[in-house]
Amino acid sequence: MNKKKISFKVALGGIISAVCILLMFFSGFLPMLDYAIPTFTGFLMVVVIVEVDRNWAIATYTASAILCPLVTPNKQAAALFIIFMGYYPILKFGLDRKKNKVLVWIIKFAVFNAAMSAFFLLFTYLFTSSDMLEGMESFGKWAILVLWLAANFFFLIYEFALTQMIDLYVNWFRRKILRKK
Numbered sequence: 001m002n003k004k005k006i007s008f009k010v011a012l013g014g015i016i017s018a019v020c021i022l023l024m025f026f027s028g029f030l031p032m033l034d035y036a037i038p039t040f041t042g043f044l045m046v047v048v049i050v051e052v053d054r055n056w057a058i059a060t061y062t063a064s065a066i067l068c069p070l071v072t073p074n075k076q077a078a079a080l081f082i083i084f085m086g087y088y089p090i091l092k093f094g095l096d097r098k099k100n101k102v103l104v105w106i107i108k109f110a111v112f113n114a115a116m117s118a119f120f121l122l123f124t125y126l127f128t129s130s131d132m133l134e135g136m137e138s139f140g141k142w143a144i145l146v147l148w149l150a151a152n153f154f155f156l157i158y159e160f161a162l163t164q165m166i167d168l169y170v171n172w173f174r175r176k177i178l179r180k181k
Contacts, residue, residue, distance in 0.1 A: 009052045013060040016044050020064040021071055024081060028073030038081035039158065045089045046166050050174070057090045079122055084115035089162060096163075112155045116148075 020041040027037040041064070048057040065082045072078040091111065095104045174180045 009056050012051055013048060013056055013063070016048055016060050017063045017067070020044055020060075020081075020086075021067050024064075024068050024072040024074075024078060027077035031074060034074060034077050035080065038077050038085040041081055042085035042087070042089050043162065043165055045086065046093065046169060049090060049093050050170060054090060054094065057093075058087075061086050061090060076123065079119060083119050083122070084112065088112075088115075089166075092159075092162060093166070108159065109152070109155070113148075113152070116151055 023037050023041050027033060030037070045057045045061055048060045065086055068078045068081055068086075069075070088111070092108070095107060098104050
């Protein structure tokens with residue numbers, strides 16, 4: 001019985017990693033999905049958490065994050081997956097179980113802003129061919145502030161959408177499609 005459980009865990013982690021890598025590979029051919037593909041691949045970590053546990057989700061994310069830059073032609077999508085979108089659903093799953101909601105939101109915003117700062121600096125100084133502020137010239141000296149406020153607003157939308165997707169997976173897909181409780 002124990003071997004069956006371990007083989008299921010390994011198989012699920014491998015399949016989810018393969019799907020993540022395949023989707024990230026497609027981000028090179030579908031550049032309009034620079035943000036959507038890393039977001040969806042991060043959500044796949046929720047499947048591993050629900051079906052197995054948090055540690056296997058971390059292992060699956062780690063395997064995907066190591067392979068992602070090697071096969072993904074779109075380095076912006078790969079960086080976004082590695083820096084934030086890949087591990088955040090795992091972190092969220094654990095944080096949402098805490099009782100102190102104010103502290104939880106402070107942690108969520110701190111993690112998001114640290115990750116987005118790293119993402120911005122990475123593309124400003126390492127990948128100098130990409131200008132993160134392109135198209136924001138009309139905001140002048142306020143461009144970074146406007147970009148930061150917009151990013152935090154979209155983080156709230158992402159947080160809400162991720163919560164709804166987790167709920168949909170746990171309470172509908174697992175029960176109706178997988179027939180699990």
